[in-house]
Amino acid sequence: MENEILKNAWLYYYYLAWFATICFVIKLIIFSIFGADNGGDVAPDFNADTASDGTFGFLSLQSLLAFLMGFGWMGYAALQQFKLDQLGSFLSAFGVGLLFMFGTAYLMFSVKKLEKNVVKDKKTAIGKIGKAYTAFEPKGSGQIEIEIDGQFTVTDAVNNTDEKINAFEMVKVVKVENDMLYIEK
Secondary structure, eight states, X not given: OHHHHXXXXXXXXXXXXXXXXXXXXXXXXXXXXXXXXXXXXXXXOOOSSSOSSSOOOSSOHHHHHHHHHHHHHHHHHHHHTSOOOHHXXXXXXXXXXXXXXXXXXXXXXXHHHTOOOOOOOGGGGTTOEEEESSOBOTTOEEEEEEEETTEEEEEEEEEOSSSOBOTTOEEEEEEEETTEEEEEO
């Protein structure tokens, strides 16, 4: 019985390779469509060595699938094409699986480094003129369109006066407190 299982070991490698390849491609398509932010991902990656700030961890679902894919295809090739024995095929499959895993983790880490997180200094908006994006009740809040750090942006603001400000009226930023813009007509 054990000899029969070892004789058909190539089938286990083959099915594992196909399963992992299909899952890897599906996960890659999801990653491409929805991006890397793990907040809305269907199969979020878990991080073994990083904080939960959405960064790509080494032990992610994508890198584990890459390991299984490399392991399966190399195990199959080692038995069927290279005619290695069971131990030789297992060791070569394990080595190629690790190579795939490290390669995928490196590529995902490199892609993650390309993300740009722009922090705008809202204090640069003091004294600038913008446009009310929404209507503001007296001392009420809403949104304005204004240039901050050289870029037009829509941001939250508070009406600093006792008069109503209609949408699309010109407003001036008079102060910034706790990252909130205070405006006047």
